[in-house]
Amino acid sequence: MSDLWEGIGQALWLLVTLDADLVEITLRSLRVTLTALVIACAIALPIGAFLAVRRFRARRFTIALLNALMGLPPVVVGLIVYVLLSRSGPFGVMGLIFTPTAMIIAQVVIIVPLISSIAHQALRELWSDYHDLLISLNTTQRQRMAALLWDGRRALLTAALAGFGRAIGEVGAIMIVGGNIDHHTRVLTTAIALETGKGDFAMALGLGFVLILLAIAVNLAIHIIGRTEQEGRW
């Protein structure tokens, strides 16, 4: 229990003094995860929309696969990405291993199934609302997906936020592919793992609280940008 209070104290102290390392690590966490999120959304949202509007033979299988991948342990993703990006791996020449880019790739792989699965759930309902109208209007597949993605953007925001939450809090995979190198690939979660390893629970908890605050801040910011509250419900 005392660790908890010390952790809160530690977090406050780090925040109030704008600890240089903390700022650096936090900004890197944000940069890596937001980049991964943008890329993942660009891939996952169209997948979700496609699964909603298109009946094809492997559709059920694809959905089942996405759901299964959603539960894939990040460490496994980390290992696979490591093997691919390692200097001895097929993409080794690109020299990406132990860089923020490698961490972004791992996070993209981890959250694409999650985002596309949630997006598909949300868009499936919208599609059943829109189905008759869009068929009647002779829309092309692209136009159908575009209508769903645009009109379902609020629900998709939730999907994106779920992806953000999972990516920013992920440690297993980025530890392996990023290497937790100080001033280079250290982010909040790997720093927490490091401090825990040193037995410095107060510091680890302090960083943990910063991580929670960051997640809340990003959620609020995205909601405000989306003006969810003002425009009311659709």
Next chain:
Amino acid sequence: MKSLLTGLWVALATSSAAFADDMKLAVTTSFQNSGLADVLLPAIKEDTGIDVQLLVVGTGQALRLSEAGDVDAILVHSRTAEEAFVAAGYGTHRREIMYNDFVFIGPDTDPADIKAADTASVALAKIADAKSPFVSRGDDSGTHKAELKLWAAADLTPAGNWYRKVGAGMGATLNIASGMPAYVISDRASWLNFGNKDGLALLFAGDPVLFNQYAFLPVNPAKHPHVKADLAQTLEDWLTSGTAKALIDGYEINGETLFTFNAE
């Protein structure tokens, strides 16, 4: 709003500058936990201009990373594995830098009475006889290998409910030992820097078999042409220099010296 976002993005994007002279060095958890890196790295940067990026991993993973060419050099402490590594051609050579020692940590009540032991083998025998809980790293790290060697030297095969392999790093293992509580073998540096010592105490140390030799091994550029062999050479020269000797021998935690420089 948009311009604010763009500004934030630019700030984020520029927050990691690219370094021209950087190299990757895989080191063991125990080395990182000692805090010595925090003293050495700034000095290295100052003297040679090299930005050493540390990958803190177990010895097993360090060897794998260098075999794959993902790092430029390693600093580890597991002699047999290191010699096999050089023999297989993955490293050009093995250069001894310094040593520290392993210590026996256990419940401060010392149920197996290892305080009274005069050698490491006797201490282990007492633990095994008493079937007192003992946590092993179990992660194929240098420390784990050293522990196994000590059991073998004592002619014991630890097995049973009291012997727990946790498969974790030194810090995590110490956390587990503190929670049980249990005996554990740790490097002195990790122990001194460990923040959660409640209920644990250093019970036995000093047997020469517990000395723990660190060596520097550059990755063989013949195997991996992209490795920064010249930077590794510069780093090796620095690590074996008088400056390094002064810093290593002078490094203390709570007034205790941790490492002894012994490069030739």
Next chain:
Amino acid sequence: MRSLFPLTLTGATIRRKGKRLVGPIDLTLQDQGITIVIGPNGAGKTSLLRMMHGIARLSDGAINWGCDLDTAHAAQSFVFQQPILLRRSVRDNIAYPLRLRGIAKAMARAQADTAGTRVGLGPMLDRPATFLSGGERQKLAIARALITKPALLFLDEPCASLDGRATREIEEILRQAATSGTRLIMSTHDMGQARRLADDVLFLLKGHIHEHAPTPLFFDQPQTAEAAAFLNGDIVE
């Protein structure tokens, strides 16, 4: 451009899960006027309209237009019994079919404003469509259906859940559309509405066309006992 009409259905049938929803229908429609489809609930009115519009797959038979199928599809619109609203503003809902045809946003919106104002939605163009009342929703759906200037407009019981005033307003909009050359095929269960609007009446019973006759004739001298009973307000099975 060749005309959509005549529209010819030959043996057109829809079956789902072994159940016959409508058909076989043999029917020819020419390019003038307002055709009203009536019949008891479950007679197959919706199925018939959807089948003609091409959004319900045929199980049997054929539907032929005076032109090729793509042109025919592009020249018709459908207003559903439950208006389907896009989660957008009223303006963007009405503009949507134009946007689909590649018309620039500003131009599409300007046209939507005109079309929306014409059906009385002028003051609420900026509002989310889901804030509209039942009558306003149906007006939106009609404005959206008419904005592409279709040659043919299907309406499936567009006034089913509306009060008298909204019904009158919608009928006025439809009459104007018909005057400006849009062919209407519309189902209703409101005999008053059928009398007011119809040029000819299709009386549907159990998926079959039981009677098809021009207006005064159908209402004054129904040829079948069932049609007479239905017009009387009796329950027809």
